[in-house]
Amino acid sequence: MPLLTVFFHVDIRYAIGVSLISVIATSSGAAAAYVREGFSSVRIGMFLEVATTLGAILGAFLATVVHTQALAIIFGLVLIYSAVVSWQQRKDAAPEMKGHSRWSDKLELSGSYPGRDGKLVKYEVENIPGGFGLMFVAGTLSGLLGIGSGAVKVLAMDRVMKVPFKVSTTTSNFMIGVTAAASAGIYLHRGLVAPGLAFPVMLGVLSGSLMGARYLVRARTAVLRSVFTVVVLALGVEMIVDGVTKWF
Amino acid sequence: MVLESQTTPERDHGHFDDRRMETVMGRLLQVGVLLASFVMVIGGFLYMRAHHGETPNYRVFSSEPLKLRHFGGVAEGIKVGDPAAIIQLAVLLLIATPVARVIFALVAFLIENDKLFVLISSIVLAVLLYGFLRPQ
Numbered sequence: 001m002p003l004l005t006v007f008f009h010v011d012i013r014y015a016i017g018v019s020l021i022s023v024i025a026t027s028s029g030a031a032a033a034y035v036r037e038g039f040s041s042v043r044i045g046m047f048l049e050v051a052t053t054l055g056a057i058l059g060a061f062l063a064t065v066v067h068t069q070a071l072a073i074i075f076g077l078v079l080i081y082s083a084v085v086s087w088q089q090r091k092d093a094a095p096e097m098k099g100h101s102r103w104s105d106k107l108e109l110s111g112s113y114p115g116r117d118g119k120l121v122k123y124e125v126e127n128i129p130g131g132f133g134l135m136f137v138a139g140t141l142s143g144l145l146g147i148g149s150g151a152v153k154v155l156a157m158d159r160v161m162k163v164p165f166k167v168s169t170t171t172s173n174f175m176i177g178v179t180a181a182a183s184a185g186i187y188l189h190r191g192l193v194a195p196g197l198a199f200p201v202m203l204g205v206l207s208g209s210l211m212g213a214r215y216l217v218r219a220r221t222a223v224l225r226s227v228f229t230v231v232v233l234a235l236g237v238e239m240i241v242d243g244v245t246k247w248f
Numbered sequence: 249m250v251l252e253s254q255t256t257p258e259r260d261h262g263h264f265d266d267r268r269m270e271t272v273m274g275r276l277l278q279v280g281v282l283l284a285s286f287v288m289v290i291g292g293f294l295y296m297r298a299h300h301g302e303t304p305n306y307r308v309f310s311s312e313p314l315k316l317r318h319f320g321g322v323a324e325g326i327k328v329g330d331p332a333a334i335i336q337l338a339v340l341l342l343i344a345t346p347v348a349r350v351i352f353a354l355v356a357f358l359i360e361n362d363k364l365f366v367l368i369s370s371i372v373l374a375v376l377l378y379g380f381l382r383p384q
Contacts, residue, residue: 021339025284028277028345042269042353046368049350053375060379108364177277177346178372184343185380188336195335199292202342206285 012068012075016146017192020184022205023148027177029206044109044125044163045171045178048135048156052175053182055139060183063144064190072239075145079236082151083229104128113166123164131161143183148176269356273349280345284338291334298331347376 063071104110104124112120125131134156138149150172157168187193325333354369 021342024342024346025281028281028342042273042356043365046350046353046365046372049372050368050375053372053379057375057379108362174273174349178350178376181343181346182376182379185376188339188343193336193339195291195295195332195339198339199288199295199335202288202338203285203292206281 012071013063013192014194014197016063016071017187018194018197018201019146020180020187021193021198022201023142023146023180024177024184025202025205027148027173027180030173041109041111041163041167041171042174043111044157044167045174047109048132049175049178051132051135052139052142052153052179055136055141056143056179056182057186059140059143059145060186061143062140066144069244071145072242073244074141075147076236076238076240078141078145078147078149078151079232079239083232083236085151085154111167113164121164123162123167125161125163127160127162131156134160139179139182142176142179143186146180146183146187148180150176269353273352276348276352277345280341280348284342284345287334287341288338291331291336291338294331295335343380347373347380350376 066074104126109128110122110124112122134152138152138156141147141149141152153172153175154168157163157172158165163171184193323333325336350369350373354366354373357365357369
């Protein structure tokens with residue numbers, strides 16, 4: 001979406017509508033590949049989707065009252081934050097548990113996945129209210145800006161709820177699509193999804209994610225990560241500068 | 249696929265159906281995305297032929313025509329072969345895939361007789377439908 005506003009100077013409201021579509025395309029398109037890896041938890045996902053979808057509806061309504069320049073600035077900040085999160089290497093180590101979480105079992109959110117040696121690694125989740133609240137924020141950002149807000153979802157699941165890396169990545173991919181669908185309906189009603197934009201963006205994203213899945217195996221992730229971080233950082237700064245200068 | 253056969257027996261205790269549920273879900277999403285892209289290619293091709301040579305202006309914001317915002321209007325447009333309506337149908341199909349996933353999970357939880365998660369999935373579905381059906 002920043003690509004659309006920064007390079008093609010598309011109005012940010014059009015960009016949000018189309019971006020939501022591309023988020024759903026990415027999420028659903030990648031789902032099949034993720035399912036084969038198969039460590040996602042439908043239960044954690046569904047439970048947290050209550051928070052993200054409600055947040056998305058709120059975000060979609062907020063989008064009508066928030067100044068477009070303010071949207072650009074918020075977006076810039078989120079971009080910079082995502083760049084920082086993606087730069088930090090995520091560790092695959094099992095998170096240490098601080099005691100037993102009663103609610104994790106009660107809400108049936110505990111689970112297990114096969115570890116490297118084939119043995120089952122059991123996990124449970126911590127700080128459910130904290131994660132739930134942060135997911136609401138993630139949903140609001142998603143509805144407001146038309147993004148997947150994967151970085152905030154990762155923060156909520158990895159850092160707050162201590163969901164293992166293998167489970168949180170795939171689960172968050174599933175959640176992104178459902179969250180985007182919640183606000184996409186509202187954007188569609190408002191006439192914010194332009195057919196002339198939706199068509200090239202959607203086909204581009206779909207073919208891109210298919211190609212990406214194929215080449216990612218061969219690509220050098222360290223280089224990729226650096227390029228990605230620099231691009232996202234630059235876009236973030238550009239969006240903020242643009243927002244501030246046009247506002248005043 | 250190999251992973252699947254390894255994990256299934258271990259998952260047998262507890263939520264035995266979850267694994268199977270996720271596999272079918274993945275297929276469901278794949279079919280939805282393929283169908284949406286197929287419709288999108290047709291719509292996009294017709295759209296480009298109709299708007300050939302124009303320079304679109306998306307710098308200035310103007311809302312899309314009212315007829316494209318409602319299911320009825322999109323259906324009308326498809327009948328007369330309006331390319332924009334076909335693209336809109338593709339967008340609707342795409343948005344429908346995650347919704348279908350939630351419906352599928354709801355059914356699966358009903359089969360598993362997991363009342364708590366039937367409730368949770370119903371809430372998510374209700375919120376999704378609210379976003380879709382609420383007249384603006």
